[in-house]
Amino acid sequence: MNCRDIQDLLPAFREDILSPEEKRRITSHLSSCPFCSRSLADLKKAADLLKDLEEVEPPPFFEQRIMVQVQEEALREKGFLRKWFLPIHIKIPLQAMATVLIAVLAVYLYQKSEPEMKQIPPFSAPSSESTQSPPVTEAGKRPSAPSSVISQKEEPAERQPQDAQRFAPVPPQAGSFRVDGTGKLPGPKEEERPSTEKPGLPVPVLSEQEGPPVSLQLLEKSQEKVKKAKTRKTDEASGPERKWKGSLPDNGIGAEEFGGSRSAPASSRLKGAPLMIRAVLELTIQVREMTVAIREIDEVLSRLGARIMEKMDREGRVILKVELAAPTVPPFLDSLKGVGKVFFETKSPEVQEGRVILMIHLFPQS
Amino acid sequence: MDAEKREIEEDDVSFVARCRKGEAEAFAPLVRRYQKKMLNLAFRMIGDYDEACDVVQEAFLSAYKSIGKFREEARFSTWLTSIVLNQSKSHLKRKTAHQRYEVASLDGPDKSGNRTVVPAPFSQEESVIERMERRELEARVQKGLSSLDSEQREVLILRDIQGFSYEAIGLTLKLPMGTVRSRLFRARNALKDILFKVNEELQ
Numbered sequence: 002m003n004c005r006d007i008q009d010l011l012p013a014f015r016e017d018i019l020s021p022e023e024k025r026r027i028t029s030h031l032s033s034c035p036f037c038s039r040s041l042a043d044l045k046k047a048a049d050l051l052k053d054l055e056e057v058e059p060p061p062f063f064e065q066r067i068m069v070q071v072q073e074e075a076l077r078e079k080g081f082l083r084k085w086f087l088p089i090h091i092k093i094p095l096q097a098m099a100t101v102l103i104a105v106l107a108v109y110l111y112q113k114s115e116p117e118m119k120q121i122p123p124f125s126a127p128s129s130e131s132t133q134s135p136p137v138t139e140a141g142k143r144p145s146a147p148s149s150v151i152s153q154k155e156e157p158a159e160r161q162p163q164d165a166q167r168f169a170p171v172p173p174q175a176g177s178f179r180v181d182g183t184g185k186l187p188g189p190k191e192e193e194r195p196s197t198e199k200p201g202l203p204v205p206v207l208s209e210q211e212g213p214p215v216s217l218q219l220l221e222k223s224q225e226k227v228k229k230a231k232t233r234k235t236d237e238a239s240g241p242e243r244k245w246k247g248s249l250p251d252n253g254i255g256a257e258e259f260g261g262s263r264s265a266p267a268s269s270r271l272k273g274a275p276l277m278i279r280a281v282l283e284l285t286i287q288v289r290e291m292t293v294a295i296r297e298i299d300e301v302l303s304r305l306g307a308r309i310m311e312k313m314d315r316e317g318r319v320i321l322k323v324e325l326a327a328p329t330v331p332p333f334l335d336s337l338k339g340v341g342k343v344f345f346e347t348k349s350p351e352v353q354e355g356r357v358i359l360m361i362h363l364f365p366q367s
Numbered sequence: 368m369d370a371e372k373r374e375i376e377e378d379d380v381s382f383v384a385r386c387r388k389g390e391a392e393a394f395a396p397l398v399r400r401y402q403k404k405m406l407n408l409a410f411r412m413i414g415d416y417d418e419a420c421d422v423v424q425e426a427f428l429s430a431y432k433s434i435g436k437f438r439e440e441a442r443f444s445t446w447l448t449s450i451v452l453n454q455s456k457s458h459l460k461r462k463t464a465h466q467r468y469e470v471a472s473l474d475g476p477d478k479s480g481n482r483t484v485v486p487a488p489f490s491q492e493e494s495v496i497e498r499m500e501r502r503e504l505e506a507r508v509q510k511g512l513s514s515l516d517s518e519q520r521e522v523l524i525l526r527d528i529q530g531f532s533y534e535a536i537g538l539t540l541k542l543p544m545g546t547v548r549s550r551l552f553r554a555r556n557a558l559k560d561i562l563f564k565v566n567e568e569l570q
Contacts (some may be wrong), residue, residue: 002566
């Protein structure tokens, strides 16, 4: 064993992990070799030097410096998260909400515009205009059409006969017109009523044929309109078409329209008119005391889950607008008998579903 | 002592857990606890105080960033130590490459001269009491350390300066104990040879 070998073993020798044989050999070498003894001493010295190395102290605010960086990193991570992940929690619902909103808006707009878009179908029912043409009513009716919309529609009607057929009667408007009409012009209405009842007679038959329940009043109105349009435009072809059934084969275009839209008018009207008004019923009640009668009617209505929608005072009379579910109409009419003497202006419609509007004219007994 | 150590370890684990949940503040106690040890480790590895500070800062930051990768079986201190060592070594590599480039430049000042250790005879008789001398001595030891290759140096620092157990060193450096030991012995001999000039002729 030369000094180099011995020196390689000296660290292990110092740690006392050598075999007794090696230890003995090294010990004997060290006793005779000053160089290796010196090496052993140097090893110890070096180890001591290392051990005695003074520890350096961290610079002031070292922790804070590090933590500033760490916090920045944390913020960056959070920012990253916020930018890419958190938004998903917010964005997706936001986008979903926006989508729903757009969808709702679209449906709303569509539904709103639907009545106009589907103007064509409703006229098939009214096209029974040709079934009656009592010229008597025309003169009185013309001025009683207050709706500007209707009058606008009448203009093209005058120019084009076929279009007139299509556009002239506007059932949803006719309904409102009726309300307005009664409100604005109660006098003429009352006078007309008897006469309009006659043309109204075939209507229930028609509605039975057609399937969808048709408002008597609407039909009346539409008839009036069509009459106006027809008579003005001098449509000769429509002249002979007295009967509904007869008109189908005669008028090719009309027949197509009728056939194609037979179910459409009712359904479209149901969709278009949110209240699904199936009929308008007018009645007059002779009452002893106006306020008492109104209260009684209101009570009856509230029992049936309805209420007075509109109350119009007209020269001592009161007109109540009431909307009822069709099945509750008969009981309501029954209970009205307790209020006063009831005169039916229009025939009670045989409507099983939907809503019925009742215009109740109250006048004092006096 | 063992109980205290265990307590610290449990403490570390809880702080680490909080950091993982995004509580950056929970990292502060860990920094406070280990900053000095890590700085000394880096300083002995690098030999430059300011650079060591930068490296330790980087190491802490990188530890925080990768705290999710920290496996709970390991000790946080062991894990952190290995990060500091790796950062120190890569810093030295960058620095060496940079210096080599600068040395190649004829106009640049020759910085490499400072780094070559010239082992001077060291006599025990010389006073180590005086502060200046002590500083010089320490500088020489540091130079000696720096002239070792980094693998030997890290073992030597961990064992003889920081007092790690062989087992802890093995865990930190992911080396078997035998390798740690033999590397340490070679390192000790090498440092001794550097510090106390060996007379080759005295064979």
